Amino acid sequence: MTKEVFERLLSEKQYKAIKSIFDTMNPVDTAVLLPEFEDKELVLLFRLIPKENASMVFTYLEPEEQQVLLEAFTDKEMQFIMDEMFIDDTVDVIDEMPANVVVRMLAAAGDKREAINTILKYPEDSAGSLMTLEYISLHPTMTIGDALQKIKSRGEDSVTVNICYVIKKHKLLGTISAMDLLTCDDDEKIIDVMDENLITVNTLTDKEEVAQLFDKYDVLTIPVLDQENCMVGIITVDDAIDVIQEEAEEDFQKMAAIAPTDKPYLKTSAFELWKNRIPWLVLLMLSATFTGMIISSFEDALSKLVILTAYIPMLMGTGGNSGSQSSVTVIRGLSVGELDVKDVFSVLWKEIRVSVLCGVSLAVACFVKIILIDGMLLNTAGVTHTVALVVALTLCATVICAKVIGAILPLGAKILKLDPAVMASPFITTIVDAVSLLVYFGIAKTFISSI
Amino acid sequence: MTKEVFERLLSEKQYKAIKSIFDTMNPVDTAVLLPEFEDKELVLLFRLIPKENASMVFTYLEPEEQQVLLEAFTDKEMQFIMDEMFIDDTVDVIDEMPANVVVRMLAAAGDKREAINTILKYPEDSAGSLMTLEYISLHPTMTIGDALQKIKSRGEDSVTVNICYVIKKHKLLGTISAMDLLTCDDDEKIIDVMDENLITVNTLTDKEEVAQLFDKYDVLTIPVLDQENCMVGIITVDDAIDVIQEEAEEDFQKMAAIAPTDKPYLKTSAFELWKNRIPWLVLLMLSATFTGMIISSFEDALSKLVILTAYIPMLMGTGGNSGSQSSVTVIRGLSVGELDVKDVFSVLWKEIRVSVLCGVSLAVACFVKIILIDGMLLNTAGVTHTVALVVALTLCATVICAKVIGAILPLGAKILKLDPAVMASPFITTIVDAVSLLVYFGIAKTFISSI
Numbered sequence: 001m002t003k004e005v006f007e008r009l010l011s012e013k014q015y016k017a018i019k020s021i022f023d024t025m026n027p028v029d030t031a032v033l034l035p036e037f038e039d040k041e042l043v044l045l046f047r048l049i050p051k052e053n054a055s056m057v058f059t060y061l062e063p064e065e066q067q068v069l070l071e072a073f074t075d076k077e078m079q080f081i082m083d084e085m086f087i088d089d090t091v092d093v094i095d096e097m098p099a100n101v102v103v104r105m106l107a108a109a110g111d112k113r114e115a116i117n118t119i120l121k122y123p124e125d126s127a128g129s130l131m132t133l134e135y136i137s138l139h140p141t142m143t144i145g146d147a148l149q150k151i152k153s154r155g156e157d158s159v160t161v162n163i164c165y166v167i168k169k170h171k172l173l174g175t176i177s178a179m180d181l182l183t184c185d186d187d188e189k190i191i192d193v194m195d196e197n198l199i200t201v202n203t204l205t206d207k208e209e210v211a212q213l214f215d216k217y218d219v220l221t222i223p224v225l226d227q228e229n230c231m232v233g234i235i236t237v238d239d240a241i242d243v244i245q246e247e248a249e250e251d252f253q254k255m256a257a258i259a260p261t262d263k264p265y266l267k268t269s270a271f272e273l274w275k276n277r278i279p280w281l282v283l284l285m286l287s288a289t290f291t292g293m294i295i296s297s298f299e300d301a302l303s304k305l306v307i308l309t310a311y312i313p314m315l316m317g318t319g320g321n322s323g324s325q326s327s328v329t330v331i332r333g334l335s336v337g338e339l340d341v342k343d344v345f346s347v348l349w350k351e352i353r354v355s356v357l358c359g360v361s362l363a364v365a366c367f368v369k370i371i372l373i374d375g376m377l378l379n380t381a382g383v384t385h386t387v388a389l390v391v392a393l394t395l396c397a398t399v400i401c402a403k404v405i406g407a408i409l410p411l412g413a414k415i416l417k418l419d420p421a422v423m424a425s426p427f428i429t430t431i432v433d434a435v436s437l438l439v440y441f442g443i444a445k446t447f448i449s450s451i
Numbered sequence: 452m453t454k455e456v457f458e459r460l461l462s463e464k465q466y467k468a469i470k471s472i473f474d475t476m477n478p479v480d481t482a483v484l485l486p487e488f489e490d491k492e493l494v495l496l497f498r499l500i501p502k503e504n505a506s507m508v509f510t511y512l513e514p515e516e517q518q519v520l521l522e523a524f525t526d527k528e529m530q531f532i533m534d535e536m537f538i539d540d541t542v543d544v545i546d547e548m549p550a551n552v553v554v555r556m557l558a559a560a561g562d563k564r565e566a567i568n569t570i571l572k573y574p575e576d577s578a579g580s581l582m583t584l585e586y587i588s589l590h591p592t593m594t595i596g597d598a599l600q601k602i603k604s605r606g607e608d609s610v611t612v613n614i615c616y617v618i619k620k621h622k623l624l625g626t627i628s629a630m631d632l633l634t635c636d637d638d639e640k641i642i643d644v645m646d647e648n649l650i651t652v653n654t655l656t657d658k659e660e661v662a663q664l665f666d667k668y669d670v671l672t673i674p675v676l677d678q679e680n681c682m683v684g685i686i687t688v689d690d691a692i693d694v695i696q697e698e699a700e701e702d703f704q705k706m707a708a709i710a711p712t713d714k715p716y717l718k719t720s721a722f723e724l725w726k727n728r729i730p731w732l733v734l735l736m737l738s739a740t741f742t743g744m745i746i747s748s749f750e751d752a753l754s755k756l757v758i759l760t761a762y763i764p765m766l767m768g769t770g771g772n773s774g775s776q777s778s779v780t781v782i783r784g785l786s787v788g789e790l791d792v793k794d795v796f797s798v799l800w801k802e803i804r805v806s807v808l809c810g811v812s813l814a815v816a817c818f819v820k821i822i823l824i825d826g827m828l829l830n831t832a833g834v835t836h837t838v839a840l841v842v843a844l845t846l847c848a849t850v851i852c853a854k855v856i857g858a859i860l861p862l863g864a865k866i867l868k869l870d871p872a873v874m875a876s877p878f879i880t881t882i883v884d885a886v887s888l889l890v891y892f893g894i895a896k897t898f899i900s901s902i
Contacts, residue, residue, distance in 0.1 A: 278809055313746070
């Protein structure tokens with residue numbers, strides 16, 4: 001359904017028609033549509049959404065629209081939304097709202113208030129902040145029939161039944177799937193059919209680690225235990241997907257020297273984008289002072305043999321590319337848990353071998369290219385076998401240094417408990433640039449006596 | 452459980468003890484452990500895994516170990532594994548095996564053979580290749596009681612019951628959740644309680660698009676329809692997570708100029724890594740010929756004013772970094788579906804504004820830095836206000852060009868139906884390098900009459 005259809009129906013006050021359209025739409029799609037309207041129409045439209053979908057649509061809206069609605073809500077509407085929303089989603093909304101809205105929300109939270117405060121107190125990137133407190137708990141001595149009865153009497157839709165949790169004195173003993181409930185005999189005991197093979201996390205487990213567990217074990221929910229090993233909540237796979245996406249985006253941004261943000265590009269103002277991008281650019285520009293100093297100190301050599309200057313961009317570029325290849329490989333390996341600090345020596349040994357292979361083959365290609373293309377084809381002044389040799393040798397050394405530095409820096413950052421992703425290409429490029437220039441001029445002075 | 456424990460138990464032939472340990476282990480963990488053993492021990496250990504977990508462990512092994520086992524299996528064991536494995540997992544294994552193993556597998560496939568062939572015929576990156584054919588289908592005229600009866604009589608564990616599909620004459624009418632089955636009254640009709648709000652994909656839908664739907668709608672399964680809109684299978688969320696991870700890794704590798712591979716780093720030989728990395732390095736090295744040519748053609752100017760050379764690395768580096776910031780932002784926006792080809796003008800307009808902001812602020816910072824640090828502090832020969840102005844102006848122009856090129860190239864690739872990620876930093880850097888040099892020398896010739 002396009003915006004135009006709704007605009008027309010709104011202008012004709014055909015509210016009943018709007019209601020029926022909303023009835024057939026997926027809440028996610030409704031939430032994508034609503035922000036296209038002005039605040040006043042947004043509130044009006046939201047009130048036309050069928051009750052059973054309203055809280056879902058609300059959950060999927062962006063914080064800006066949520067705030068507009070919360071400020072327009074009557075007490076009764078506020079109460080309704082707070083009753084219907086999942087607790088973890090409610091906490092996500094609260095995190096983004098100004099104080100006056102939060103006060104009204106908490107006042108309407110009723111018996112959910114305690115649960116909300118529980119989640120709010122966990123650190124931002126922890127499993128605790130991600131979990132929901134709504135799950136079905138069963139007692140080990142119940143029969144399957146008892147369990148079915150309990151679920152039926154509870155009869156909620158706002159909780160997952162795909163996996164139910166068997167709990168005794170707050171301790172998690174096992175899980176039982178909806179399939180088990182549907183296929184086991186009514187008089188079987190829960191304790192006899194439950195799955196005791198548990199994947200659990202702690203409230204303080206890092207959310208990235210939680211997401212990796214979902215990926216590794218292909219589970220739909222993971223129970224969260226507190227410091228006393230008591231069950232406090234569950235994390236669902238949709239939250240894990242969000243974390244995986246966010247973490248990948250964060251790594252992409254850091255590697256491109258952008259301050260991480262999770263705001264959609266089209267909704268971010270040019271000024272904000274500038275703010276996210278300029279700090280690293282300035283820092284990296286200033287760090288290039290070193291390369292400038294190195295070149296200045298070899299001014300004499302360069303003025304005597306200007307052809308050497310012509311190869312500086314190629315040497316730096318290839319060094320930078322080689323370094324990025326290694327650093328990106330290692331950074332992602334660390335991010336997805338494929339590599340660990342203990343692998344530092346196997347990574348190093350592998351990168352040394354790869355870098356020698358790359359360095360030697362590039363040097364040969366480069367030597368041939370200078371002689372054939374620059375020398376014979378383009379007839380560039382000053383291209384000699386000696387110059388080609390100097391450039392090729394420098395290239396080989398640069399590639400080896402670049403790859404080793406590219407692999408070591410992220411691992412070093414991890415060992416120092418820093419974020420490996422900030423050690424990405426731009427940072428490594430600056431170091432590699434300086435190293436390659438020093439090597440270049442060193443080799444040049446050795447081989448070419450006239451400079 | 453560590454390798455050492457198993458080695459000891461194996462040497463003491465304590466097979467019963469090994470069996471009991473396996474019984475308590477998660478199949479995923481068992482699959483992580485097994486590859487640490489030699490082929491002969493691997494086969495022996497695999498035979499000690501409890502029957503109900505064997506196919507799960509097999510599924511999670513890497514192709515190398517799967518092949519070792521398949522080649523060692525008796526006909527009976529082959530039959531058992533083929534019976535127990537999910538069809539989509541079976542197809543994944545078949546994809547990686549040599550012909551002689553595939554022949555044996557298909558011979559043992561029995562009545563699954565047709566289903567396997569169905570999936571095998573879909574293109575590699577399509578929804579069809581990702582789906583499984585095992586799901587629970589219900590008829591709309593059934594009651595909840597009938598449905599419960601059907602599920603109980605089928606009583607399988609190898610199929611998801613979380614969402615069941617209501618199908619009439621091969622057409623999907625709606626879905627019904629396990630929660631509905633457990634909470635509705637037995638005599639209610641399926642057709643009255645089913646959810647008609649469907650998210651579906653086609654067998655030929657790109658798997659990346661499928662993964663985006665899982666992320667957007669937070670669903671656990673998505674039904675797959677064929678060209679006649681008949682239901683053929685379902686895709687489960689664990690496969691979607693794998694796709695999301697793979698696509699992110701692929702983008703990372705392409706952006707770092709590495710040929711994409713999904714083989715774990717530590718299992719890839721140095722030679723293979725070299726093969727993945729060298730083509731782009733050679734290509735980018737050769738493309739630097741242009742920058743070399745540009746510098747050579749301005750040889751006279753450079754030999755007269757060597758200080759200009761000192762700022763080349765900084766100009767190129769900052770240009771490269773600025774370009775990457777824009778290209779990575781656009782590439783990821785396209786990858787996760789946040790940006791589309793139709794946004795080309797809003798992206799362009801935004802990047803122009805951001806680039807002017809970045810360009811001007813960097814130019815000012817650069818001018819001040821050259822005067823204060825290079826000139827006054829370091830006393831570098833040749834640093835004048837004019838040189839500082841030339842460098843600063845070039846920097847501003849370079850940053851603007853770099854950001855606009857960085858944003859346009861991935862969008863252009865997308866419009867031409869190429870992969871935007873290959874238009875990443877190294878490629879853009881080469882273009883930006885050439886542009887910045889031309890601008891540099893152009894501005895220098897204008898402002899400095901002596902060269």
